[in-house]
Every structure is written in C-alpha cells, then in structure tokens.
Amino acid sequence: MLALDVQLARPGFALRVTQEFAPEGVTAVFGPSGAGKSTLLRLIAGLERGAAGHVQFGGEVWQAPGVFVPPEARGVGYVFQDARLFAHLSVAGNLRFADRRARGLPGPSRGEVVEMLDLAPLLGRRVGGLSGGERQRVAIGRALLGRPRLMLLDEPLAALDAARKAEILPYLERLCTLHGLPVLYVSHDLAELARLAHRVVVLAAGRVAAAGPLAEVLADPALAGVLGPRGAGAMLAATVAAHHPGDGLSELAHPAGRLFVPLIAAAIGARVRLRFAAEDVMLARVRPDAISALNILPATITALAEAPGGVAVGLRIGPDAAQARITQRSARALALEPGAQVFAILKTVAFARDDLGAAARLDSHPAP
Amino acid sequence: MTLPELGPLWLTLQLGLVVTLALLALALPLAWWLAHTRTRAKPLVEAVTALPLVLPPTVLGFYLLITFSPRAPFGGAYLALTGETLTFSFTGLVLASMVYSLPFAVQPLQAAFETLGRAPMEAAACLRARPLDRFFTVALPLSARGVLTATVLTFAHTLGEFGVVLMVGGNIPGRTKVISIAIYEHVETIRLAEAHALSALMLVASFAMLLAVYSLNRRFPQGWGA
CATH class of the missing domain: 2.40.50.100 (RNA polymerase II/Efflux pump adaptor protein, barrel-sandwich hybrid domain)
Incomplete structure (x- = not known):
C-alpha cells in the first residue's frame, strides 16, 4: 500500500495530494499536461526534495517531517519518458548496472527479463543506435533488473509515434501483469490506459479530481470537464x-x-x-x-x-x-x-x- | 650544439604530474558543487576561481609569496608542522601552481557537469546507486570529455608557467628550476642553442597534447545523448 499526503509549491504551480494507491495491479495516473502527474511520480521516487508531507510504502516511512529516504534506498523502478539510458554503456552494460546493485533481492532474473522484453538481439548494441521503441524496452528491462518493489512509468510511450507505440504496448502489457509488482502508469492517452490499467487517479491542477475503477471514472459525467470530450x-x-x-x-x-x-x-x-x-x-x-x-x-x-x-x-x-x-x-x-x-x-x-x-x-x- | 642538462625537464614533468593529480582531486568536487549549487555565493566563488586567468602571474606570485612567508600565518603554520618553508621549495611550487592552474581544471569540468544535468544521476539513483557510486560510474564517464580537457589543459598550463614560479620558487636547480626558468636563464646567459632545444621541446610537446585532446574528444559521447 502506497499512501501519500504531500504538498509541493512552485511558482505558478501547487501540488497537493492525499491518496492511497492499491498495493497491486496497475493504477493509471491520468490528467492534462501540467496537472502534476510527473511531479507526483518524482515525489514518490524521492526525486523532489522540496516536497513536504508524508510518503509511506508498506510499513516503511519514505518521507515525513525529519525523515527522507533517498531514492536509492526506496527500491522503485522508474521508467522515464526519455528512457535515460547511460550512453557510455552498451545495452548489456545498462542492464548490468541495475542487476549488480540489486543482487540477492527478490524479483525476475536477468534471463527472464531479457526474454520477456526480447532484449537478446539488442544486448551488444550501443545505446546511441537504438530506436525510440527499443530504447524504452531497454529502460523497462533495466528498471525491472533493479528488482523494484514499485514500478513508476512516466509516459513511456509519449515520445513514440503510433507504429512504435503499437510495437511496445505488448511488452508493457506483460510488465503490467507481473505478479505482485504494483505499477503506477502516467499517461494522458486513455486508449493506452484502457489497455493497461484497471484503476485510475485523475489529476487536475495539482489535485486529485477522481480516483477509482477506470470504467467508472471514465463514465462519470461530473468529471467530463477534466477528462475532455475524447477522454470521457x-x-x-x-x-x-x-x-x-x-x-x-x-x-x-x-x-x-x-x-x-x-x-x-x-x-x-x-x-x-x-x-x-x-x-x-x-x-x-x-x-x-x-x-x-x-x-x-x-x-x-x-x-x-x-x-x-x-x-x-x-x-x-x-x-x-x-x-x-x-x-x-x-x-x-x-x-x-x-x-x-x-x-x-x-x-x-x-x-x-x-x-x-x-x-x-x-x-x-x-x-x- | 650543446645539449641542455635535463634536470629541469624532469622536474617540470614531476611538477606537472603532481599538480594535475592534486588539482583534479580538488577541482572535481568544486566543479560539481558549482554546477549544482543554488547558493547566491556562486558568482563570488566563480569569480575567485577565474581570477588566475586574468591576474598577471607576478601579482599572483607576489601574494602567494607573502602567504607562504614563514612570518605569515599559513607559511608559519606549515613551517611549524613540517620544519620546512614553503617559499623556494617544491611543495610551495606545487601549491602555487595549483592556484595558478585552478581555472583550467575547474571550468571544463563545471561545463561538463552542467551539460550532464540531473537526469542521468536521477536514473542511477532509481537503480539503487548511492551518490559516490553514481558519481564515479555515471557522472564521470559521461563527462569524459570535460575530464580529459581539464587534465591536459592543467598539465600543459603548469608546464608553461613562469612568473609565479619565479616569484615563489626562484631558480634552485633540482628543487624549483623548471623548464621555463631554464630557458630564461639560457637566454640571459646567451646560450641560445640550449634555449632553442628546450623551447622546441615545449612547443612540440604542448602541440602534441592539444592535438591529442581535440582528436580524442571526437570519440567520446557528447553530453550523455540517450
């Protein structure tokens, strides 16, 4: 169970979220751009030191007044929109970077991850020569090999064209059905979310506008303004x-x-x-x-x-x-x-x- | 043609090596701090760091000489601690050269760290890498260009210094007589052949180092790309 009660103020933007997230399955974080979706994920990962409030995961306090567990001790897997692979390492080197620092922790083996994401043909490649879709596959694999207890995906498909999206979605579906690994999936594309998530938290202007099963939230007329005519x-x-x-x-x-x-x-x-x-x-x-x-x-x-x-x-x-x-x-x-x-x-x-x-x-x- | 004695050459190389290593150890954290700090004192620190670029070496040397003097607090403390004076010694020369070459080490590193940004370090942190771990395994390799540039510029610049050395170290064979001083002495005493040989050596060596930097730079990833 991930429980948040956090505030973050920046010039022209304020985030205030009090929300509990399900301990398993895929929860979509949906909202228009600028609603604070990425900031919320960064805050959960421990990348926003300016935030105040409480973050609790399972029985652990990740953040509270006077307490701040740094990101490397939280055990979250973060897939960034821009993949953020290490350019000085090969694909295999990127995977090894994660694997080496998560030795002995429960989670999928390197072989399982390579197979699940079809990474074998890419292992020897340099990061610079990968396509956008391949890059995200490697980034997902790398995050998984960090043996995370919580997966955070920040619009992993946003930088890809429709063909690349279609190519990588099946891999995301496999990731999202991994047993016991809760996933928070940020997107502003409902077609994508409908395929992957069953619950949704809707953010608007830094606040939670709605939360619940995806089908019910999508159909709620009171949320029509937030979701937009193509979202609702x-x-x-x-x-x-x-x-x-x-x-x-x-x-x-x-x-x-x-x-x-x-x-x-x-x-x-x-x-x-x-x-x-x-x-x-x-x-x-x-x-x-x-x-x-x-x-x-x-x-x-x-x-x-x-x-x-x-x-x-x-x-x-x-x-x-x-x-x-x-x-x-x-x-x-x-x-x-x-x-x-x-x-x-x-x-x-x-x-x-x-x-x-x-x-x-x-x-x-x-x-x- | 008489060959110049090679003592000053070895001393110069030794000085360059020690100064480069010591300065990198100092400049890496300083440049990292400058690249990431949000303190309002940053311009002040940057200006102080860049001072050796514009100050006449004699001015810098003059103040260092005063600081190193056994009667000054710093020089006195060093004397009390080690039993040696900093003026006219190799150690004094190393310290003076570090001040003199500081901007050549800090500025390329700071630029590289600023280009790097926070993104790769955040990614590494989310893969359980601790701060020092991610500095050495992610930030440094991705800043290879900056590290190489800083290393070579510091080394080459230290080899070429003259004014500061003359002020702080004087001209003591085996201790403070480096190549540039030796050349000056050869010219003063009209031993032009030796001056020619040493000058040509400096010219070729400096050119070779810079050529190496610019060629190698093309092979390193610019920024962190992916």
Whole structure:
C-alpha cells in the first residue's frame, strides 16, 4: 500500500495530494499536461526534495517531517519518458548496472527479463543506435533488473509515434501483469490506459479530481470537464458472438444488445473490452430505424452535468456505465432527465482497432 | 650544439604530474558543487576561481609569496608542522601552481557537469546507486570529455608557467628550476642553442597534447545523448 499526503509549491504551480494507491495491479495516473502527474511520480521516487508531507510504502516511512529516504534506498523502478539510458554503456552494460546493485533481492532474473522484453538481439548494441521503441524496452528491462518493489512509468510511450507505440504496448502489457509488482502508469492517452490499467487517479491542477475503477471514472459525467470530450466515455465488456467476413464485421454480445465492429482477430466467446469517447455517442428518445449506424443500445440516463461546450450525460447501458456528450440545445429538445429511457447510438468508428486488439488479449486477466 | 642538462625537464614533468593529480582531486568536487549549487555565493566563488586567468602571474606570485612567508600565518603554520618553508621549495611550487592552474581544471569540468544535468544521476539513483557510486560510474564517464580537457589543459598550463614560479620558487636547480626558468636563464646567459632545444621541446610537446585532446574528444559521447 502506497499512501501519500504531500504538498509541493512552485511558482505558478501547487501540488497537493492525499491518496492511497492499491498495493497491486496497475493504477493509471491520468490528467492534462501540467496537472502534476510527473511531479507526483518524482515525489514518490524521492526525486523532489522540496516536497513536504508524508510518503509511506508498506510499513516503511519514505518521507515525513525529519525523515527522507533517498531514492536509492526506496527500491522503485522508474521508467522515464526519455528512457535515460547511460550512453557510455552498451545495452548489456545498462542492464548490468541495475542487476549488480540489486543482487540477492527478490524479483525476475536477468534471463527472464531479457526474454520477456526480447532484449537478446539488442544486448551488444550501443545505446546511441537504438530506436525510440527499443530504447524504452531497454529502460523497462533495466528498471525491472533493479528488482523494484514499485514500478513508476512516466509516459513511456509519449515520445513514440503510433507504429512504435503499437510495437511496445505488448511488452508493457506483460510488465503490467507481473505478479505482485504494483505499477503506477502516467499517461494522458486513455486508449493506452484502457489497455493497461484497471484503476485510475485523475489529476487536475495539482489535485486529485477522481480516483477509482477506470470504467467508472471514465463514465462519470461530473468529471467530463477534466477528462475532455475524447477522454470521457465508457468501456463496455462484451463477448465475441460471431464473425461476418463478408461484411468485414465481427458481432459482439453485450447484455444490452448486439454490437458490430470491424473484423477482429479473437475467438468466438472471447471477452473483449471496448472503449469509446463521449462525443462519439448520440442519443435518441425513440429507437431510430433507417439509420447507417449499426450499434444502437437501450440506455438509462443516470445523471446530467455541465461540461465545456455542452452537457455530459451519464448513462447506464446494461451493467456498464457510459457517458455521452451532447449540446445544451439537444438536451432541452429531448427533455433529458435522470431516469429517462433513451437509445445510445454508437458510431462504428468509435471502436478503435488497437483498443479491440488489446481487449482480445485481456481475456486472460479480466477486468475487475 | 650543446645539449641542455635535463634536470629541469624532469622536474617540470614531476611538477606537472603532481599538480594535475592534486588539482583534479580538488577541482572535481568544486566543479560539481558549482554546477549544482543554488547558493547566491556562486558568482563570488566563480569569480575567485577565474581570477588566475586574468591576474598577471607576478601579482599572483607576489601574494602567494607573502602567504607562504614563514612570518605569515599559513607559511608559519606549515613551517611549524613540517620544519620546512614553503617559499623556494617544491611543495610551495606545487601549491602555487595549483592556484595558478585552478581555472583550467575547474571550468571544463563545471561545463561538463552542467551539460550532464540531473537526469542521468536521477536514473542511477532509481537503480539503487548511492551518490559516490553514481558519481564515479555515471557522472564521470559521461563527462569524459570535460575530464580529459581539464587534465591536459592543467598539465600543459603548469608546464608553461613562469612568473609565479619565479616569484615563489626562484631558480634552485633540482628543487624549483623548471623548464621555463631554464630557458630564461639560457637566454640571459646567451646560450641560445640550449634555449632553442628546450623551447622546441615545449612547443612540440604542448602541440602534441592539444592535438591529442581535440582528436580524442571526437570519440567520446557528447553530453550523455540517450
């Protein structure tokens, strides 16, 4: 259990966080840039000496008035956005640097780490010649070989293009399923978080705006302003019901109805998680017919909240919470209010392929 | 052509070696501190460190001579402690040369440490490396260019000093008579052949050292790159 009660003041920025983090699994730290996500991670690692307050991990006090455990004694693995590999050492040298200083500590062996991250072909290479994706793989491996008790990942994919991201995400998924190693994962990309994390702490302007299971936080209309129209939305858990190669579609079964998405490579019966953004949801009072959208599910309105440029509408679709973003005018015209029955029209395009691909792999460790 | 006696050459090399090693040991922590401190006294320390660059060697030598004098507190304490005077001794020469060459050791190191920044040290700290450990295994190797430059500049600059040596050390064969003094003496006594030989040696050696620095510098990683 990681418990924080910390303050840090800088000109034009103040961080004040009181929060407990789960002792296992992946917790996402999400928020707009400048919200203090990286500062929070640095503070946990012991890299911000100017911070005041308490940091406690398990039974250990890492920081308290008069107490400051330096980073080298905390046992955190830190993966920086810019990898920070040591340029004077080869890839193998970077791994050895960590391995040598963590001898005898419990954790994965060098061989396991090399295999898990496919580092064998890189071992003899110089750091300067690595691609961005390779660099991050080495940085993750190096952090793991430090045998950390807590992993901190600070936007490890932010500096990479989409192709590199797709290349490294599977490795991150493996890291995030390592048994017993709690992970804090900072990102401002929800598609990424949906693949990796099940809990989220939302930071806004140096404060915790929300914390809880990812699916619930994403669907909370009160957080629409913080999450933004592409951040807020929903995750639906469904199973693959059928494939229609002729139409290029896969059919998914959700308790509220059937969904069609572009053909995915997942077996019939596999569980998948689908994510869509609030602004990709339309609402109708009566079930529309003669409409091009394939995915229309009955929903109940749970809440309405003001959001920048419109109204955030909280929905319940079967067992799942979801959110739609509509204009004030539409909200008035449809006379929306909590308890009202509507139909949620999900544009097919809202199902991003990489979300689906990941979801297909998530069935081995289902969402809580 | 008469060959000059080689005593001053060995003495000069000895002086250069001792001063370079001692100065590196002093300049490494000082440069590290200057690169990372946030104290308001930093410009003051930097100015004092850079003084030998602009002061005439005779001025520096004059003040050192006064400081080293057995009647001054520092020189007196040294005399009481060791039974020797600092003036006109090899030890005095070493101390004077360290002051004289200080900026040549500190400035390249400080620049290298500033370029390095905190990032690699933070990464090392998160891999359980303690402060001294990460200084020697991360900061120093990544600052190889600066260390090399500081070493060679200090050495070469110490070999070439004249004014300070003359003021503090005088011209005692085997103790304080270094090459530059020997050359001066040869010219004074119109033994130009010896002066030629020693001067040419200095020229070639200095050039070779600088050439080595600039060639080697290309092979080291600039900054810490990745």
